[in-house]
Amino acid sequence: NAGVTQTPKFRVLKTGQSMTLLCAQDMNHEYMYWYRQDPGMGLRLIHYSVGEGTTAKGEVPDGYNVSRLKKQNFLLGLESAAPSQTSVYFCASSWGGGELFFGEGSRLTVL
Amino acid sequence: RKEVEQDPGPFNVPEGATVAFNCTYSNSASQSFFWYRQDCRKEPKLLMSVYSSGNEDGRFTAQLNRASQYISLLIRDSKLSDSATYLCVDLNTGTASKLTFGTGTRLQVTL
Numbered sequence: 298n299a300g301v302t303q304t305p306k307f308r309v310l311k312t313g314q315s316m317t318l319l320c321a322q323d324m325n326h327e328y329m330y331w332y333r334q335d336p337g338m339g340l341r342l343i344h345y346s347v348g349e350g351t352t353a354k355g356e357v358p359d360g361y362n363v364s365r366l367k368k369q370n371f372l373l374g375l376e377s378a379a380p381s382q383t384s385v386y387f388c389a390s391s392w393g394g395g396e397l398f399f400g401e402g403s404r405l406t407v408l
Numbered sequence: 409r410k411e412v413e414q415d416p417g418p419f420n421v422p423e424g425a426t427v428a429f430n431c432t433y434s435n436s437a438s439q440s441f442f443w444y445r446q447d448c449r450k451e452p453k454l455l456m457s458v459y460s461s462g463n464e465d466g467r468f469t470a471q472l473n474r475a476s477q478y479i480s481l482l483i484r485d486s487k488l489s490d491s492a493t494y495l496c497v498d499l500n501t502g503t504a505s506k507l508t509f510g511t512g513t514r515l516q517v518t519l
Binding site: 330337338341394396397400401 | 416440441442449450451452453454457495497499506507508509510511512
């Protein structure tokens with residue numbers, strides 16, 4: 298039972314490069330989220346989705362785009378990476394209540 | 409003011425001690441709260457829900473004080489394995505089940 302799987306787990310980018318983080322869940326959850334976690338800032342919501350084909354902005358959406366073409370997948374894209382996007386990214390899914398199931402995180406460094 | 413505020417710690421306590429963390433929230437309309445645990449370089453995981461009547465799970469007790477807008481987590485008989493960061497979480501069901509995380513309180517239990 299994989300739960301929530303994020304790929305890649307580590308990535309180093311140069312400023313201006315683009316990349317996509319993939320999140321996959323096998324629990325048939327409707328809700329999916331992307332958070333970033335930075336020292337002293339806690340977890341901040343980037344974008345979220347309440348179902349297949351829907352996405353919405355969270356607290357810190359600038360510089361990111363998302364898509365949820367399939368219920369089980371939630372993609373986070375960086376079109377032109379900046380050093381300020383160096384962070385640990387967590388994907389999570391849920392039924393809509395207070396229990397989120399997180400992936401193991403993706404560590405992104407932008408040089 | 410942040411929606412959810414926590415003392416970052418660290419709280420350094422000896423094994424067997426009792427330790428308590430508080431967390432304040434700013435949204436008086438919030439209905440649901442949770443405590444998550446995050447081990448170093450790992451993903452957060454749900455520890456327990458916080459009910460108005462209080463909630464106890466083994467050595468852990470969570471309480472909600474609506475009048476003063478804070479929630480608490482009490483850990484009795486601390487174990488080395490309790491060393492982690494504890495995240496206070498506010499579930500805002502009025503906005504598509506978005507969870508707002510505090511920055512966390514770090515606990516270090518020592519011999």
